[in-house]
Amino acid sequence: MTASNAAAVGEGFVVFDRVQKSYDGVTLVVKDLNLSIAKGEFLTMLGPSGSGKTTCLMMLAGFETATHGDIRLDSRPINQVPPHKRGIGMVFQNYALFPHMSVGENLAFPLEVRGIGKSEREAKIKRALDMVQMGAFVHRRPAQLSGGQQQRIALARALVFDPKLVLMDEPLGALDKQLREHMQFEIKHLHDSLGLTVVYVTHDQGEALTMSDRVAVFNDGVIQQLDTPDELYERPRNSFVAQFIGENNKLTGVVEQIEAGKALVRLATGEVIDATPVNVTHKGQKTLVSIRPERVEFKPDMMPPGAHVIGAEVIEVIYMGDILRARLHVAGSSDFIMKMRNTIGQTRLSPGQTVNIGWDPLDARALEPL
Amino acid sequence: MSDAPALLTTADGQPLKSALAHSQARSRRRAFLLVAPLFLFVVITFVIPIGQMLFQSVYNPGFIEYENRDTGEITKLMTNVTAWFEQNPQGTQPDETAYAALAADLVHLKATRAGGSVGERINYDIPGTRSLFTTTVRNADRLAPPYREALAAADAKWADPLVWRAMRSASTGYTLDFYLNALDLTRDETGAIVQVDQKVRVYVMLFMRTLGLSAAITLICLVLAFPIAHLLATLPLARSNLLMVLVLLPFWTSLLVRTTSWIVLLQSQGVVNDLMVAVGIIGEDGRIQMMYNRIGTIVAMTHILLPFMVLPLYSVMRPIPPSYVRAARSLGATSWTAFRRVYLPQTLPGVGAGALLVFILAVGYYITPALVGGADGQLISNLIAFHMQKSLNWSLAAALASILLFGVLILYWLYDRIVGIDNMKLG
Ligand SMILES: Nc1ncnc2c1ncn2[C@@H]1O[C@H](COP(=O)(O)OP(=O)(O)OP(=O)(O)O)[C@@H](O)[C@H]1O
Ligand SMILES: [Mg+2]
Numbered sequence: 001m002t003a004s005n006a007a008a009v010g011e012g013f014v015v016f017d018r019v020q021k022s023y024d025g026v027t028l029v030v031k032d033l034n035l036s037i038a039k040g041e042f043l044t045m046l047g048p049s050g051s052g053k054t055t056c057l058m059m060l061a062g063f064e065t066a067t068h069g070d071i072r073l074d075s076r077p078i079n080q081v082p083p084h085k086r087g088i089g090m091v092f093q094n095y096a097l098f099p100h101m102s103v104g105e106n107l108a109f110p111l112e113v114r115g116i117g118k119s120e121r122e123a124k125i126k127r128a129l130d131m132v133q134m135g136a137f138v139h140r141r142p143a144q145l146s147g148g149q150q151q152r153i154a155l156a157r158a159l160v161f162d163p164k165l166v167l168m169d170e171p172l173g174a175l176d177k178q179l180r181e182h183m184q185f186e187i188k189h190l191h192d193s194l195g196l197t198v199v200y201v202t203h204d205q206g207e208a209l210t211m212s213d214r215v216a217v218f219n220d221g222v223i224q225q226l227d228t229p230d231e232l233y234e235r236p237r238n239s240f241v242a243q244f245i246g247e248n249n250k251l252t253g254v255v256e257q258i259e260a261g262k263a264l265v266r267l268a269t270g271e272v273i274d275a276t277p278v279n280v281t282h283k284g285q286k287t288l289v290s291i292r293p294e295r296v297e298f299k300p301d302m303m304p305p306g307a308h309v310i311g312a313e314v315i316e317v318i319y320m321g322d323i324l325r326a327r328l329h330v331a332g333s334s335d336f337i338m339k340m341r342n343t344i345g346q347t348r349l350s351p352g353q354t355v356n357i358g359w360d361p362l363d364a365r366a367l368e369p370l
Numbered sequence: 371m372s373d374a375p376a377l378l379t380t381a382d383g384q385p386l387k388s389a390l391a392h393s394q395a396r397s398r399r400r401a402f403l404l405v406a407p408l409f410l411f412v413v414i415t416f417v418i419p420i421g422q423m424l425f426q427s428v429y430n431p432g433f434i435e436y437e438n439r440d441t442g443e444i445t446k447l448m449t450n451v452t453a454w455f456e457q458n459p460q461g462t463q464p465d466e467t468a469y470a471a472l473a474a475d476l477v478h479l480k481a482t483r484a485g486g487s488v489g490e491r492i493n494y495d496i497p498g499t500r501s502l503f504t505t506t507v508r509n510a511d512r513l514a515p516p517y518r519e520a521l522a523a524a525d526a527k528w529a530d531p532l533v534w535r536a537m538r539s540a541s542t543g544y545t546l547d548f549y550l551n552a553l554d555l556t557r558d559e560t561g562a563i564v565q566v567d568q569k570v571r572v573y574v575m576l577f578m579r580t581l582g583l584s585a586a587i588t589l590i591c592l593v594l595a596f597p598i599a600h601l602l603a604t605l606p607l608a609r610s611n612l613l614m615v616l617v618l619l620p621f622w623t624s625l626l627v628r629t630t631s632w633i634v635l636l637q638s639q640g641v642v643n644d645l646m647v648a649v650g651i652i653g654e655d656g657r658i659q660m661m662y663n664r665i666g667t668i669v670a671m672t673h674i675l676l677p678f679m680v681l682p683l684y685s686v687m688r689p690i691p692p693s694y695v696r697a698a699r700s701l702g703a704t705s706w707t708a709f710r711r712v713y714l715p716q717t718l719p720g721v722g723a724g725a726l727l728v729f730i731l732a733v734g735y736y737i738t739p740a741l742v743g744g745a746d747g748q749l750i751s752n753l754i755a756f757h758m759q760k761s762l763n764w765s766l767a768a769a770l771a772s773i774l775l776f777g778v779l780i781l782y783w784l785y786d787r788i789v790g791i792d793n794m795k796l797g
Pocket of ligand 2: 055
């Protein structure tokens with residue numbers, strides 16, 4: 001790699017610069033990854049299984065070498081730095097707590113190998129354990145702890161030596177929903193209070209959206225979109241992201257008319273709908289329009305003036321407590337979802353009823369199909 | 371709450387405990403029937419022979435009984451002198467009555483032609499006394515009172531207090547003499563336990579050599595097997611299975627074939643020496659003696675026992691996820707520290723199991739040292755075999771084997787105390 005094309009991304013605390021990775025020399029598992037992470041940022045890598053998230057993390061931690069490209073930490077290339085000199089804390093999915101050591105010994109390990117004296121060690125261990133509210137468990141063996149407790153110890157161990165950067169590979173994957181939400185909160189809290197830089201890997205989009213400053217959506221070794229959670233949710237930039245993040249209704253059609261920021265799309269069944277063009281550019285192009293279920297309206301007074309409406313037949317209405325979820329037959333397909341808030345004055349739809357639905361054109365995004 | 375807990379009963383008033391026992395009896399009977407064949411097999415082929423062996427090591431009726439090989443008829447021998455021993459306590463000088471009793475017994479021996487086997491029994495305790503019996507018995511008819519002088523004239527050894535002590539000891543059948551022999555010990559005239567003559571001390575040295583060689587073989591196996599097992603455990607399953615076949619290959623080849631191929635390789639006119647001469651590392655006259663000595667025993671046995679070390683190691687290493695070592699590395703440990711402090715401790719149950727297995731097998735190994743050991747590569751089991759097949763001193767063989775058995779049991783017990791047998795993983 002020459003100096004001239006080195007700066008494909010700006011200088012952040014962690015920089016992936018045109019990184020490629022292949023395990024077998026035949027397929028690229030990571031294809032041209034460019035990513036800059038700022039100091040103190042909480043960045044999440046989100047993506048389906050096999051999309052290369054763990055591989056990226058392993059390259060950063062030093063357990064895999066990049067086939068091509070540079071990884072820089074604090075402006076220093078680390079491709080040649082062995083893992084133990086990178087000073088990166090890591091939380092593994094299975095926690096990887098040393099089974100033959102007590103909790104205290106596990107936490108002492110990174111300090112001992114750094115030659116830190118006994119009294120300072122004990123102070124740091126105590127502080128780290130208190131941080132995760134596990135002070136009373138110093139003498140327990142990992143096998144004597146519950147999953148959530150092990151998770152906290154793994155977290156404390158990754159933080160006890162004050163690393164500059166913390167990597168977490170699906171750290172909450174093995175926990176039940178309630179505990180997971182609680183731990184999400186705690187990790188986020190630690191991130192804020194300690195000013196850590198965190199690179200976090202998860203399958204769970206809810207986790208990604210609630211915890212992160214920015215989310216990198218991976219698919220097939222490529223970052224599909226790198227954005228803040230709200231941008232990602234509200235303005236997916238391609239149909240993969242639109243389908244991967246949250247629930248989306250999909251309507252396929254052809255661009256009928258396109259001008260600055262507005263498009264008319266004719267569906268296969270002949271109806272015309274409003275949409276915002278995202279990565280479609282010209283008339284006649286095939287497109288996939290995606291609309292969030294909670295942005296679909298059926299009361300005329302809730303729609304912007306002049307919006308196109310489209311006929312729909314209610315197939316079923318599912319009562320979900322805070323919301324009502326209606327499945328509609330729209331434009332030849334019967335998996336169109338509309339969510340309504342369960343308020344006092346809400347109109348209750350019943351199966352078989354026909355309504356006209358519409359939306360703000362800004363909420364319908366015309367994307368190039370996959 | 372009442373003071374005594376109420377007895378729980380089933381719905382129809384039966385006590386719960388007996389109802390439970392009743393309902394389980396059937397399945398217990400079935401379980402017993404299922405294991406019965408194996409149980410019988412183990413009892414017949416293992417428990418009973420070992421019990422017999424232990425018994426033989428403390429009981430040898432060669433002095434007082436003679437079994438006719440053809441008819442199975444048992445003749446009591448040496449009854450007179452045995453009676454005298456019973457009437458006179460240990461330490462009594464043999465008097466004329468004792469000699470008379472002995473003379474009568476010797477005459478009886480001549481009639482029953484059992485002089486050889488009785489002499490054999492005393493010969494175990496005092497080497498060189500077999501002929502004392504056979505020659506005197508041959509001329510027993512000519513003995514006449516006074517018997518003390520007559521016998522002393524026949525052979526001066528009849529006056530030897532050691533011979534009398536040995537006869538007294540053999541006269542009960544039950545004796546610990548064979549254990550003494552097995553430890554190079556014997557009794558002097560007063561019955562005190564002393565070491566045997568320097569020249570004939572062999573067993574303790576052989577036990578020591580057996581333990582030493584076994585320990586060396588175990589250590590070499592461990593050093594060789596650890597990296598192999600680690601490699602096998604970290605490779606993808608398909609490839610590690612292939613390599614595992616190579617590790618197991620020796621199991622499918624006859625032990626004799628393997629041992630003899632080592633002879634072909636290592637003997638002084640063998641392949642290895644020829645190669646070294648050809649390359650010029652050693653001269654024609656400097657051929658290294660690697661066969662028929664300790665080196666031969668160590669090399670061949672290490673090769674044969676290696677799989678027993680690889681398998682338990684592999685089975686503890688396989689499930690250790692790579693994330694442990696990775697975690698250690700990410701926490702700042704060099705690869706050596708990560709190995710020493712994180713990986714190695716987790717393999718200890720396998721190391722313990724493998725070492726115990728190899729050591730126990732090595733301690734009792736027979737065929738390989740017999741073939742390639744030469745004189746100084748023989749182990750205790752070779753001597754046991756010698757006493758079983760050549761000298762026919764089964765009691766001594768049994769005593770040696772029992773000592774070996776108890777040694778192994780003690781080792782097993784120590785292992786259980788230190789590591790815990792539950793932690794052992796064999797595969
Ligand atoms: N050690 C390896 N050798 C060969 N191929 C590998 C190796 N590790 C991962 N891969 C392959 O690389 C691709 C990306 O794997 P990676 O573990 O990075 O995915 P991931 O995004 O973390 O998936 P998951 O969400 O399931 O953990 C997969 O197709 C996987 O099969
Ligand atoms: Mg992964």
